[in-house]
Amino acid sequence: MASPVTLAIAVLAALPLLLFLAKAAWVTISCYYLSPARIRRILASQGVQGPTPRPLVGNLREVSALVAESTAHDMGSLSHDIVGRLLPHYLLWSKTFGKPFVYFYGSEPRVCVTDAAMVRELLSPKHARVTGKSWMQRQGAKHFIGGGLLMANGAVWSRQRHVVAPAFMADRLRGRVGHMAECARKAVRALREAGDYEVEIGAHMARLAGDVIARTEFGTSYETGKRIFVLIEELQRLTAKASRYLWVPGSQYFPSKYRRQIKRLNGELEQVLKESIQRSREIADEGRAPSDAACGGRGLLGMLLAETEKKKNENAAGGYYDAQTMIDECKTFFFAGHETSALLLTWAIMLLSTHPEWQDKARAEVAHVCGGGPPTADHLPKLTVLQMVINETLRLYPPATLLPRMAFEDITLGDRESGGLRVPKGASVWIPVLAIHHDEAVWGADAHEFRPDRFAASGGGSRPGGGRFLPFAAGPRNCVGQAYAMVEAKVVLATMLAGFRFGISDEYRHAPVNVLTLRPRHGVPVRLLPLPQRS
Numbered sequence: 037m038a039s040p041v042t043l044a045i046a047v048l049a050a051l052p053l054l055l056f057l058a059k060a061a062w063v064t065i066s067c068y069y070l071s072p073a074r075i076r077r078i079l080a081s082q083g084v085q086g087p088t089p090r091p092l093v094g095n096l097r098e099v100s101a102l103v104a105e106s107t108a109h110d111m112g113s114l115s116h117d118i119v120g121r122l123l124p125h126y127l128l129w130s131k132t133f134g135k136p137f138v139y140f141y142g143s144e145p146r147v148c149v150t151d152a153a154m155v156r157e158l159l160s161p162k163h164a165r166v167t168g169k170s171w172m173q174r175q176g177a178k179h180f181i182g183g184g185l186l187m188a189n190g191a192v193w194s195r196q197r198h199v200v201a202p203a204f205m206a207d208r209l210r211g212r213v214g215h216m217a218e219c220a221r222k223a224v225r226a227l228r229e230a231g232d233y234e235v236e237i238g239a240h241m242a243r244l245a246g247d248v249i250a251r252t253e254f255g256t257s258y259e260t261g262k263r264i265f266v267l268i269e270e271l272q273r274l275t276a277k278a279s280r281y282l283w284v285p286g287s288q289y290f291p292s293k294y295r296r297q298i299k300r301l302n303g304e305l306e307q308v309l310k311e312s313i314q315r316s317r318e319i320a321d322e323g324r325a326p327s328d329a330a331c332g333g334r335g336l337l338g339m340l341l342a343e344t345e346k347k348k349n350e351n352a353a354g355g356y357y358d359a360q361t362m363i364d365e366c367k368t369f370f371f372a373g374h375e376t377s378a379l380l381l382t383w384a385i386m387l388l389s390t391h392p393e394w395q396d397k398a399r400a401e402v403a404h405v406c407g408g409g410p411p412t413a414d415h416l417p418k419l420t421v422l423q424m425v426i427n428e429t430l431r432l433y434p435p436a437t438l439l440p441r442m443a444f445e446d447i448t449l450g451d452r453e454s455g456g457l458r459v460p461k462g463a464s465v466w467i468p469v470l471a472i473h474h475d476e477a478v479w480g481a482d483a484h485e486f487r488p489d490r491f492a493a494s495g496g497g498s499r500p501g502g503g504r505f506l507p508f509a510a511g512p513r514n515c516v517g518q519a520y521a522m523v524e525a526k527v528v529l530a531t532m533l534a535g536f537r538f539g540i541s542d543e544y545r546h547a548p549v550n551v552l553t554l555r556p557r558h559g560v561p562v563r564l565l566p567l568p569q570r571s
């Protein structure tokens with residue numbers, strides 16, 4: 037039997053481990069039980085109710101079951117009334133518990149807010165530093181975009197935003213229009229030469245949007261960057277699978293087949309990006325970069341390289357653009373600048389194919405403004421019908437259907453005296469953009485119809501919904517690529533309209549689904565009728 041001295045030594049030796057385990061247990065209980073329960077109580081005291089959450093899993097099972105049921109089949113008709121299909125839990129719970137209501141995504145409380153004034157306030161500069169992306173979101177995106185701008189928070193986000201934002205200013209965008217038009221012309225030429233009567237346009241738009249971002253921001257092409265896009269897409273798919281159990285405490289450390297695959301693919305992606313960045317750096321160092329190429333020129337990669345150079349010259353320690361941040365930022369922009377734009381173009385072509393009267397109007401405007409030539413920076417503001425079509429597409433089919441913001445401090449939305457909403461630290465506010473865009477109280481009885489002229493009063497502008505048009509979010513943390521995306525959409529759609537008449541294929545099955553972004557489950561097959569081209 038051990039003597040009391042030996043026992044005391046053993047206890048002392050094990051003390052750090054015991055303390056560590058006790059701390060881990062306390063943090064787990066606090067994160068997964070005490071804090072969510074506290075937030076639920078505070079919200080309930082203000083009348084904010086919701087479905088009863090189960091321990092750990094919250095209301096995840098209900099959300100999954102409702103969405104699985106509503107999206108089990110294609111839509112019977114080509115209706116744009118898609119809120120019940122994509123956000124069935126929102127419809128059910130807002131009806132049952134009123135607005136706002138709260139549900140639990142695992143142990144993360146999500147307060148669903150639609151009130152226009154509260155949404156505006158939440159997205160305003162007032163809360164920009166004290167709200168951001170939650171642990172769950174960051175963990176979910178960690179392996180395919182890492183700590184780039186989209187997932188950064190607080191002071192780090194602010195600095196990163198400050199560095200990249202100038203790359204997307206209006207004066208710099210003018211220089212991109214020629215490249216975008218060239219990419220679009222190449223795509224139209226390839227489609228005409230292939231002679232395909234019927235094509236799945238989504239795949240072509242994804243490739244074209246990839247070509248545009250690769251060329252304008254990274255000084256490369258879709259073909260060269262192809263491996264990057266393929267890897268990001270694959271990583272996104274695997275990460276979504278691996279994240280299904282993030283609600284289980286410590287699950288991020290469990291070994292799984294997905295995690296092994298993610299590690300391997302992420303390693304490959306980072307290697308490809310490192311080589312590409314190194315190549316650009318060498319070209320810039322040798323002064324071989326053409327004046328308008330990405331490196332050393334106007335593109336994002338050029339700005340990031342300049343930033344790291346600046347840090348090196350200043351000999352600054354802990355600069356925000358170290359090698360890993362640079363790689364994460366490249367991943368972020370390859371991802372964010374590609375998929376959403378491709379979806380906007382795809383849905384716009386679906387809507388124009390099914391509304392020939394708007395297709396004719398938009399084509400007539402393109403012919404009138406561009407005179408049969410490629411669209412230029414000076415033409416774009418004059419394409420107001422096209423602008424209305426793009427806005428109406430983004431209203432009906434916003435690629436990002438939900439906007440999440442976690443409160444890192446207690447915040448109050450609205451006037452506390454007159455019934456403002458106190459959002460406790462640790463709660464996420466979710467803005468259901470899709471539901472707001474389809475709200476009849478905002479847009480009228482025809483809210484689910486494709487009626488681009490509702491944007492006519494503002495000359496194709498974006499404000500008829502009184503600040504409730506949010507495809508790019510709003511405030512300081514809005515989409516940094518918004519102007520870029522609009523320029524790109526106009527250039528591509530103008531070129532497509534000049535190249536073809538399009539109609540929806542009999543094979544088209546209307547089945548919008550929300551897989552991180554709002555996409556057509558079976559793609560969008562269209563019939564293309566080539567139009568005569570100016571020689």
Ligand code: HEM
Nearest residue numbers: 185186372373376377380435436507508509515516517521
């Ligand atoms: C139709 C096309 C696009 C749509 C609908 C769209 C939508 C959005 C939305 C809603 C956000 C806010 C997300 C959030 O905070 O949760 C966002 C952020 C962002 N977008 Fe876009 N986007 C589009 C195109 C682009 C393009 C072309 C780029 C890059 C060239 C881009 C880069 C980004 C980045 C980096 C952020 C994070 C900004 C920040 O947190 O400061 N997006 N986008």
